[in-house]
Amino acid sequence: MSEKGEKVNEVEDLRRELGLERKDLDLGDYMVAMGKILSFKAWGNPSAHSVTKEVREALEEVRKNPTGDVEEIIKVMVSQDTPFYRADLSKLYREALEGLLRTFAEKMRNMSPRESRKLMNLVLEGIYNNAVFYSPTLGAKIIDIMKGGGKKDE
Numbered sequence: 060m061s062e063k064g065e066k067v068n069e070v071e072d073l074r075r076e077l078g079l080e081r082k083d084l085d086l087g088d089y090m091v092a093m094g095k096i097l098s099f100k101a102w103g104n105p106s107a108h109s110v111t112k113e114v115r116e117a118l119e120e121v122r123k124n125p126t127g128d129v130e131e132i133i134k135v136m137v138s139q140d141t142p143f144y145r146a147d148l149s150k151l152y153r154e155a156l157e158g159l160l161r162t163f164a165e166k167m168r169n170m171s172p173r174e175s176r177k178l179m180n181l182v183l184e185g186i187y188n189n190a191v192f193y194s195p196t197l198g199a200k201i202i203d204i205m206k207g208g209g210k211k212d213e
Contacts, residue, residue: 069204070147076197079154086166089159090182094189096152098198099205100142101190110190111183113142117156118179121164122172129164133157145205 074080077092084092093114100110108115117136121129137157141149163182167175190198 069200069207070151073148073197073201073204074151077151077155079151079158084158084162086159086162086182087185089155089162090185091189092155093159094186095193095197096148096155096201097142097186097190098193098196099201101187101194101198104191107183107187111186113139114156114159114186115179115183117160118163118182121160122167122175122179124164129161133160133164136160143205148201148204 073096077095078084078088079092081088097110097114117139120132120136124132137153137160141152143149143152159182163179167178170178
């Protein structure tokens, strides 16, 4: 198999491992997927804030929802820089982030600000715990994929 084919297979394998091929994902599924894809950041026992920073900012924007247009906020947050320099990994991250934000927005729609903040913190804690759990295995695999080169993100 060619080197390019192997890289595509690595990313497709990662996509399956994240569970993103399923159409019926709930908030917990997206939380696990985000933890898995961010597991490369959980080496060496970093803080929860450093692992989940980008996701925290995105969830906070959806939670505050200043314009009332959640779709527009999601589009903006998904278009932000990702923690990956490879386009294929950035695409997976954005897909998982978009699903997480949509599902989070749906769940918090009828919640008070206090309840939505609590839900956001529970989601972030779950993402961090999954990132730490998967860092020795999946985190190492993601680091290997990133070291393998590929298209740079633009």
